[in-house]
Each structure stands twice: as structure tokens, then as C-alpha cells.
Amino acid sequence: MTAKSRDDIARAYRSEPWWYDVRGFFILTFAYNSTLPAQLAFFGPNFGPRHLEVACGTGTLLELFLKWRRWKKLPAVEIVGVDYAESMLAGAIDRFRGQPGMTFLHADVAEMPLADASFDTANVANAVHCFPDVDAGLRGILRVLKPGGTMAANVLLYPRGAWPLRAIAGRINRWGMKKGILYTPYEQADIRRRIVEAGFEIVSERIAGNCYDVLARRPAAA
Numbered sequence: 001m002t003a004k005s006r007d008d009i010a011r012a013y014r015s016e017p018w019w020y021d022v023r024g025f026f027i028l029t030f031a032y033n034s035t036l037p038a039q040l041a042f043f044g045p046n047f048g049p050r051h052l053e054v055a056c057g058t059g060t061l062l063e064l065f066l067k068w069r070r071w072k073k074l075p076a077v078e079i080v081g082v083d084y085a086e087s088m089l090a091g092a093i094d095r096f097r098g099q100p101g102m103t104f105l106h107a108d109v110a111e112m113p114l115a116d117a118s119f120d121t122a123n124v125a126n127a128v129h130c131f132p133d134v135d136a137g138l139r140g141i142l143r144v145l146k147p148g149g150t151m152a153a154n155v156l157l158y159p160r161g162a163w164p165l166r167a168i169a170g171r172i173n174r175w176g177m178k179k180g181i182l183y184t185p186y187e188q189a190d191i192r193r194r195i196v197e198a199g200f201e202i203v204s205e206r207i208a209g210n211c212y213d214v215l216a217r218r219p220a221a222a
């Protein structure tokens with residue numbers, strides 16, 4: 001299968017934001033074997049005072065994370081959302097229009113026009129496996145995190161578990177790669193090594209469904 005470029009991926013994400021959200025729900029359930037409550041519990045706590053939402057898409061999940069945080073009475077934070085697909089970003093801009101403390105940028109994660117060491121936290125929800133250059137993307141996130149800042153990410157793994165769920169997930173992945181909305185799933189050891197080689201230290205990790213959930217930190221300055 002031909003590898004997709006960054007622009008192919010942006011084009012693949014040109015669908016209407018509402019359709020993207022419906023499709024996303026099925027992908028989450030049957031390819032990731034994940035649920036919204038699991039994603040809220042994993043990403044919701046990782047918001048520092050200045051937070052970067054990497055590959056924010058239409059902002060559907062980000063909005064749910066923020067609702068979850070308000071329900072848990074967690075502090076409000078300043079947020080910058082970044083995405084490479086303009087139509088996805090347009091959905092997020094519409095969704096959060098007029099809300100204070102929220103900025104959205106059209107940028108590649110590998111080349112974000114953001115200052116070094118300027119964020120306390122970053123979340124990458126359902127997107128590391130969409131980056132065409134994952135190593136450059138991880139280095140880009142590390143660069144903008146403050147020393148000690150944390151990145152939470154869930155990374156799609158090659159399908160696990162029993163038939164028929166494994167076969168269904170494999171089919172959805174092949175369709176996603178052909179369409180360009182998925183770059184590649186990973187082996188856990190491979191993506192872990194790439195995160196460490198980008199300069200992160202692993203804080204916690206687990207496999208949940210077909211995903212590797214990892215909390216990684218930019219090492220504190222020596």
C-alpha cells in the first residue's frame with residue numbers, strides 16, 4: 001500500500017464535521033475497542049494551566065473533556081488547538097467561537113508556530129497513528145512542552161483480541177489507510193521506542209483495547 005503524504009491526509013479529512021463525528025464513533029468502538037468514558041478518564045486529567053490539544057479535529061472530544069472537567073470541578077485552563085486539516089479545524093473554531101482562552105491554529109504538528117517550552121500539557125487523542133512523520137511530530141510536541149510537562153496519547157496498535165473483533169478492526173484499519181485517515185497502526189514496542197527516542201520519559205503506560213495509552217514527560221531541566 002502506498003504511504004500517504006501529509007496533504008493526502010489533510011484531504012482525507014475533508015468530510016463534513018458531522019459525518020466525521022458519526023464515523024469517529026464507529027472507529028472508536030470497533031477499531032480502537034475504546035469508549036468515550038475510557039477516553040475521558042484518560043485524557044481529562046491531563047490539562048495544565050496552558051494546554052495544547054494536538055490534532056484536535058472538530059473539537060468534539062475536546063468539548064467533552066472540558067465538560068467532564070467542569071463536572072469534576074477541575075480548574076479552567078488556556079487551550080491552543082492545532083490540526084493540519086482545515087475543514088476539521090473549521091469545525092473546532094465554530095464549536096468554540098466566543099469562548100475565552102481558546103485559540104486554534106492550522107499547523108502540522110511537526111512544525112507548529114509555537115514557542116519552545118510554552119505548554120504545561122499536551123493531549124494527542126486518537127491521532128499519533130495519523131501522523132505521516134511520527135518522529136518529527138513527537139519531537140515537535142516535546143519542543144513546545146515545558147520541562148516536566150506531560151503528553152497523554154493513545155496510539156492505535158495492530159488489532160489484538162479474539163475473532164471476530166480482531167478481523168473487524170483489521171478491516172476498518174485497511175479501509176482507513178486506503179482512505180488516508182489512518183497512516184499506520186503500531187506495535188507497542190515500536191511506538192514506545194519512538195516516544196523515548198524523541199526525548200520523552202514514560203510516566204505510565206497500559207494497553208487498553210487496541211490502543212497503547214501512554215503518559216510521557218519532557219524531562220525536567222538538569
Ligand SMILES: C[S@@+](CC[C@H](N)C(=O)[O-])C[C@H]1O[C@@H](n2cnc3c(N)ncnc32)[C@H](O)[C@@H]1O
Pocket residue numbers: 006009010013024054055056057058059060061082083084085088107108109110124125126127130131132137
Ligand atoms: C482521527 S482524528 C482525531 C481528532 C481528535 N483528536 C479526536 O479524537 O476526535 C486525527 C486528526 O489528526 C490530524 N492530523 C493528522 N496528521 C497531522 C499532522 N501532521 N499535524 C496536525 N494534525 C494532523 C487530522 O487532520 C485529524 O483531524
